[in-house]
Amino acid sequence: MTQSTTLLSYFRRGLARSPERTALVVGRERFTYKELDLRARELAGEVLAANPRVTRVGVLAQPGARAYAGFLGALYAGAAAVPLHPDYPVRRTALMIEAARIEALVVDAAGAARARELGAELAGVTVVEQPTAPPVDSARPTAADDPAYIMFTSGSTGRPKGVPVSHGNVAHYLDVVQERFGFSDRDVFSQTFNLTFDLAVFDMFAAWGCGGRLVAVPRGAYARLPEFVKKHGLTVWFSAPSVIKMLRRSDDLHPGRLAGLRLSLFCGEPLMCEDAEAWQRAADNSALHNLYGPTELTISCTMHRWEPPESVALSRHGIVPIGRPHPGLRYLLHGPGAEAGTGELCVCGAQMVAGYLDPADDEGRFLDHEGERWYRTGDLVRRMTGGELAYLGRLDDQVNIGGVRMELREIEQALRGCAGVEDTVVLAVDDELTAFWVGECAEARDLRVGLADLLPRAMIPRRFERLAALPLNANGKTDRKALAERAAGAGGGEAR
CATH class of the missing domain: 3.30.300.30 (ANL, C-terminal domain)
Incomplete structure (x- = not known):
């Protein structure tokens, strides 16, 4: 696989375009592409000095420069990045470290404290706090099928399930959204998701791939979100729909309050029509899209442009339609109602992961149909007029x-x-x-x-x-x- 199609290559595009441009804003700190790149290469150098053949690097850090540089540093080391959260219980974190077979762990102050609590669970794992080795000059080569990152989702067995997403999976996705939305170096992206949530990958690498700026949104900003959006000049907003409900309760979505946004994206849970309408009134210059997709299908696999009254007519139970699959993906409906246009949504294509870290978790999650392997989402959908898909709910007891x-x-x-x-x-x-x-x-x-x-x-x-x-x-x-x-x-x- 050429380095132009790895996940890291999207960051390096922004670096090459304008190394002195701001790449990341976290609180009062700003980091240029050049500064963030150096921090990432320093961490990669420290990791490789301890283990030249490293394949899995955990990042145990609060949202901040160390977490972002750690993610990039893992990619520079030719390894899969495994985001972890210092606030998660010790036992859960230990299970993830064991399942991912993490060989090195990049930490900040909070992560270092948690690492000390892990104790023997980190036997044989290199813990990186302050790098002292020389920074690497270039990234170790990787293949399209190599995992770029590993995310953990809730598992029905009582332990989290690891989902390895390959460079090929995520490169296809990033190219699709770039083609769809036309991001440029004038765009300023929100970061509302923690790095342990795969939607954060969109924010980071869609922003950096076009030379844009990424702005982390702290919890305290939601109390006065329109002011935050204006202050930082945000043009691309991406969050879970629950943010809209919160702003509606605080009566902070007056018409035109988010006029600076050109694009509003929502994913992670069903988007209600009434919430879409409220946000659209506030972000009146923005195109609003509802994205849908599980981690196993790489960030999102379908998309719907909110355009009332057509969107309302296609909705079911007041939920905005989830749209059509991205280019390079195909779907089928599975189950007794499939011929009538209602069934479990199953998807295959370039964004579908090969399987879980533990092959035992594959059971029941994939469907073999006419010689092809499809991922079973567990979501019930209905095919609407024109080919749009309407979300009806979960088939199992997984919730969001x-x-x-x-x-x-x-x-x-x-x-x-x-x-x-x-x-x-x-x-x-x-x-x-x-x-x-x-x-x-x-x-x-x-x-x-x-x-x-x-x-x-x-x-x-x-x-x-x-x-x-x-x-x-x-x-x-x-x-x-x-x-x-x-x-x-x-x-x-x-x-x-």
């Missing part, structure tokens, strides 16, 4: 809350591991997790403490309710419908 993708079964598995829990059911109702449990453990706070050692904060249920027994339906199965009605009836009451 606040842009965080999670398996309810993983949370249940973690709960069953808590002392005094005999059985449990976790449900997502109105974008809120509720856990019902049976057992001797009487206090919800004890369960929260136990889960905090296993799960990220976003996956810990807000409400807990203890039952004498889980209800059963006429078939003797756990009556999840009855529990869902019970959770909905609680109406966001206090956790117990």
Whole structure:
């Protein structure tokens, strides 16, 4: 594979175009392409000095210069970048390090503290804090099928699933969105996603591939987001739709408030028509697109341009359509309703990953059809007039809350591991997790403490309710419908 088609090559395009141009803004710090490049090459030099054949480099750092340089440094070292979060539980991080077979770990201050807690879990792993070796001059060569990065998604077995995305997968995607949106060095991109979320890869390398600027959006900025967008001159916005709901609640989406945006992209959870309408009024000069796609299909695999009233007419349950597959991808509908135009969305093509880190996780996630391998998204869609796809919901118990993708079964598995829990059911109702449990453990706070050692904060249920027994339906199965009605009836009451 030529270096012009690796993930790193997109950053190097921006570097070659204007090395003194600002590549990254994090808080009050600004970094030119030249400065960020040097930091990345220094980290790569340190990693390669310790292990010249390194293939997997973890990046355990808070969003900041070290995290971005670490990601780029892994690519310079010819390795796959594995983003990790210092705030994740130690046990979960240890599972990821083991699954990815990480050989070197780039850390910042927060990551170094977490690394000390990991202790023996890092046996044989080179931990890089302050590089002292000479920076590399060039990147080690990689092949199209080599993983560029590895992301971890929630797994139904009680452990996270590793998804290796190849240079070929992501290069195809970046070329598609560049062709579609015409990014240029005048564009200023938002970064609302943590590096452990694959949508962050879009922000970084779509920006750097055209010589644009990437601006990290801190949590505090959402309280006055229109002012932040104007101050930094943002032209490309990308986030989960939950941001719109938050701004609507704070009454901060007045017409024309986001007039500086030329492009607004949303992905990670269903985009509601009412939210699209509200954002479009505020970003009146912006083209709004709804993107859809799991990590296994590389960032996003379909796209819909919001154009009412046509978009509203194509929507189902008030959800903006997810559109059509990107060039180079094909889809089929699977299941009993497929001939009538409704079924599970299955996709194949240049962006589909070859499989999970653990081949055992492939079972049930891929479909062999007419001699080809297709990824099963687990999402129910309907083919609409004109070929657009409308999203109808999940076929399994995987949910997406606040842009965080999670398996309810993983949370249940973690709960069953808590002392005094005999059985449990976790449900997502109105974008809120509720856990019902049976057992001797009487206090919800004890369960929260136990889960905090296993799960990220976003996956810990807000409400807990203890039952004498889980209800059963006429078939003797756990009556999840009855529990869902019970959770909905609680109406966001206090956790117990």
